[in-house]
Amino acid sequence: MEKFVINGGQKLAGDAVISGAKNAALPIILASILAQDDVIIHNVPRLQDVETSFELLHQLGIPHTRDGDSSYIVKACADHGFIAPYELVKTMRASVLVLGPLLTKCGHAEVSLPGGCAIGARPVNLHIEGLRQMGAEIVVENGYIKATSNGRLKGAHLLMDTVSVTGTENLMMAAVLADGITTIENAAREPEVIDLANFLNTLGAQIKGAGTDTIQVEGVERLRGGEYRVLPDRIETGTFLVAALASQGQVRCTNTDPRMLDAVIKKLSEAGAEISRGDDWIELKSQGRPQAVNIVTAPHPAFPTDMQAQFTALNSIANGTGFIRETIFENRFMHVPELRRMGANIDLEGNTAICTGVEKLTGAQVMCTDLRASASLVIAGLVASGQTEVERIYHIDRGYEAIEDKLALLGADIKRQPMTPTREDL
Ligand SMILES: CC(=O)N[C@H]1[C@@H](OP(=O)(O)OP(=O)(O)OC[C@H]2O[C@@H](n3ccc(=O)[nH]c3=O)[C@H](O)[C@@H]2O)O[C@H](CO)[C@@H](O)[C@@H]1O
Numbered sequence: 001m002e003k004f005v006i007n008g009g010q011k012l013a014g015d016a017v018i019s020g021a022k023n024a025a026l027p028i029i030l031a032s033i034l035a036q037d038d039v040i041i042h043n044v045p046r047l048q049d050v051e052t053s054f055e056l057l058h059q060l061g062i063p064h065t066r067d068g069d070s071s072y073i074v075k076a077c078a079d080h081g082f083i084a085p086y087e088l089v090k091t092m093r094a095s096v097l098v099l100g101p102l103l104t105k106c107g108h109a110e111v112s113l114p115g116g117c118a119i120g121a122r123p124v125n126l127h128i129e130g131l132r133q134m135g136a137e138i139v140v141e142n143g144y145i146k147a148t149s150n151g152r153l154k155g156a157h158l159l160m161d162t163v164s165v166t167g168t169e170n171l172m173m174a175a176v177l178a179d180g181i182t183t184i185e186n187a188a189r190e191p192e193v194i195d196l197a198n199f200l201n202t203l204g205a206q207i208k209g210a211g212t213d214t215i216q217v218e219g220v221e222r223l224r225g226g227e228y229r230v231l232p233d234r235i236e237t238g239t240f241l242v243a244a245l246a247s248q249g250q251v252r253c254t255n256t257d258p259r260m261l262d263a264v265i266k267k268l269s270e271a272g273a274e275i276s277r278g279d280d281w282i283e284l285k286s287q288g289r290p291q292a293v294n295i296v297t298a299p300h301p302a303f304p305t306d307m308q309a310q311f312t313a314l315n316s317i318a319n320g321t322g323f324i325r326e327t328i329f330e331n332r333f334m335h336v337p338e339l340r341r342m343g344a345n346i347d348l349e350g351n352t353a354i355c356t357g358v359e360k361l362t363g364a365q366v367m368c369t370d371l372r373a374s375a376s377l378v379i380a381g382l383v384a385s386g387q388t389e390v391e392r393i394y395h396i397d398r399g400y401e402a403i404e405d406k407l408a409l410l411g412a413d414i415k416r417q418p419m420t421p422t423r424e425d426l
Pocket residue numbers: 023026093094120121122123124125126127162163164165166167188192305306328329330
């Protein structure tokens with residue numbers, strides 16, 4: 001296991017080059033299963049979850065090769081497996097995204113139930129219900145979702161009870177090879193859903209309405225190959241902007257797209273940041289100590305839950321009191337006790353964290369519990385006085401490409417070090 005050792009106090013300054021989006025790359029890699037010819041994917045971030053996705057393709061018997069730093073070729077493969085095993089799914093919930101593609105292409109899929117995770121129970125009932133409405137027979141046994149279809153899936157009218165990102169993606173992927181038209185109502189509108197739809201359309205799918213709450217998919221007989229570039233990571237971008245503001249620095253994020261970050265930019269401006277933007281860059285200049293802000297997470301285009309923990313760290317050192325209300329996941333405040341260990345003044349009342357900013361956090365040993373909680377602890381460490389050791393950084397490696405290198409380029413004093421195993425680890 002590894003940890004980050006951070007000596008806080010440096011104002012971040014310079015350019016951060018943003019990688020491809022994790023939450024777009026994962027479904028796109030897994031959707032490549034659907035193509036009957038080779039697929040080339042560019043701007044794929046170097047992340048543990050990307051490794052896991054390719055390992056999943058490998059275990060299914062679908063070959064791929066890496067081409068340079070961030071491009072991959074997924075080889076066409078007609079005859080492959082249909083089982084996504086627990087060992088992989090338990091390390092990456094997004095593995096459930098093979099369910100729709102495998103079922104619609106092979107007529108059969110067995111995918112381990114992902115189970116809960118640190119941030120909430122995260123059921124997949126909507127994925128299963130939608131596929132059943134499309135004619136699939138599904139049983140859940142021995143911890144696996146076992147799905148079969150008698151011939152092609154059938155187009156259906158699907159109304160999602162709750163807005164679900166991967167639910168929308170799974171059903172959209174299943175629908176592309178179904179017989180007839182599928183309508184997904186109350187669909188997720190996240191940019192990553194649009195990116196997946198654009199990718200599938202590049203291969204010959206007929207998807208309309210992605211980015212609105214009604215998506216219509218006209219099933220086709222086959223998908224060809226194609227070449228596609230994954231969109232930039234809006235959450236990585238937002239994380240660097242928050243780190244810049246918290247450290248009272250000036251950072252320009254390049255290779256990104258500010259249009260995906262309206263809700264986040266609005267809150268950064270409210271917190272006192274000066275923001276300038278171009279087509280593919282955003283620059284944040286601090287105007288001094290940030291002001292605390294109020295935040296309510298909600299599906300896109302509202303404020304993203306994946307930026308909540310980072311803003312909790314920002315409010316911890318801001319001027320005044322701000323609340324952060326989490327409405328998507330029932331347990332996404334695992335970073336709060338760790339931030340408190342660094343001196344943060346945060347009260348938790350149900351789904352709301354009320355933070356009164358302190359002048360200074362103090363360095364401490366803290367532990368990551370999930371991906372974005374890890375990012376908030378890194379931000380806290382960057383602005384704390386003294387040394388912070390952030391442990392269990394395998395969580396951050398799931399979703400941030402070389403975060404310590406990118407932060408070091410901005411002047412942060414952060415190093416990755418091996419952890420001495422404790423008695424519990426042995
Ligand atoms: C790989 C990926 O893209 N992950 C993102 C995706 O996760 P993910 O797609 O898993 O999150 P969902 O959008 O599905 O979850 C939203 C809410 O719906 C509930 N729900 C979901 C499905 C279902 O069948 N039943 C149900 O009740 C969940 O428990 C949660 O309360 O969207 C989340 C919300 O923006 C982000 O935090 C994650 O980073």
